[in-house]
Amino acid sequence: MSDTSVKLVLPSDPRLGGVVRGAVEQFAAAFGVGEQDCCMLALAVQEAVTNIIRHAYGDRHDQPIELTCCARPDALEFVLRDEGTAADPAQFCARPLGEVRTGGFGTHIMAQAMDRVQYERLPDHNRLRMVKHLGKVDRAVQG
Amino acid sequence: MKMATRQAGEAVILDISGDIDLESSPDLRKVLLASLQDSPGVVLNLIRVRYIDSSGIASLVEGWQQAKSLQHRLVLFGLTEVARNVLKLTHLLKLFEVYETETEALSAFSKTRN
Numbered sequence: 001m002s003d004t005s006v007k008l009v010l011p012s013d014p015r016l017g018g019v020v021r022g023a024v025e026q027f028a029a030a031f032g033v034g035e036q037d038c039c040m041l042a043l044a045v046q047e048a049v050t051n052i053i054r055h056a057y058g059d060r061h062d063q064p065i066e067l068t069c070c071a072r073p074d075a076l077e078f079v080l081r082d083e084g085t086a087a088d089p090a091q092f093c094a095r096p097l098g099e100v101r102t103g104g105f106g107t108h109i110m111a112q113a114m115d116r117v118q119y120e121r122l123p124d125h126n127r128l129r130m131v132k133h134l135g136k137v138d139r140a141v142q143g
Numbered sequence: 144m145k146m147a148t149r150q151a152g153e154a155v156i157l158d159i160s161g162d163i164d165l166e167s168s169p170d171l172r173k174v175l176l177a178s179l180q181d182s183p184g185v186v187l188n189l190i191r192v193r194y195i196d197s198s199g200i201a202s203l204v205e206g207w208q209q210a211k212s213l214q215h216r217l218v219l220f221g222l223t224e225v226a227r228n229v230l231k232l233t234h235l236l237k238l239f240e241v242y243e244t245e246t247e248a249l250s251a252f253s254k255t256r257n
Contacts, residue, residue, distance in 0.1 A: 047197055
């Protein structure tokens, strides 16, 4: 199987969360990922988009976000690009779970749903790459 | 996301449907905290909630905190597999009182009240 990719460019508008989730879910399903894993992948990408809206763009809702979904023979890769402020590395250090608090869950959800989460600050934009190995997901019943 | 409230004895049931995300969680938070202020028990019906993201989880935790401070009660039922997974991943599943059905949730509520 050769690589197949889909690119989605959208504004940092929270109303479009369903569009992001729908795109990721449908993309993963097209490559045989089972329903529950599709939902978790969509949720992880959604969490990353939420972080971009809140932190990189400071809740401005008209800034560009680019999502690329790529299917490789052994993995699905989701890359998010934004032009906001650089993320604070401390935000990627998961705060300890087990205490009752009202924030910081998104990072855990991303880390748990994906096999690899890599943040890069490039000269004029941020890039977040998330990878899920297909050998670790439930495959949909083909038929 | 849509929400509707109904009374069941002393408890208020919040029927939620749709996705709880960055867009909709402020509405959930507002209704949940107001309901907990007014009622000794709030039961969240999550049967029709497919997605709940970290902002939704944060709203639930705020509800739990308010219930605790008021000595009121917050009960959840009908968690979908994804919602349950998210609560597990964030180590919060054991924080909440969770039941499978509305009948079980209301039964547990009334038993403790009596």
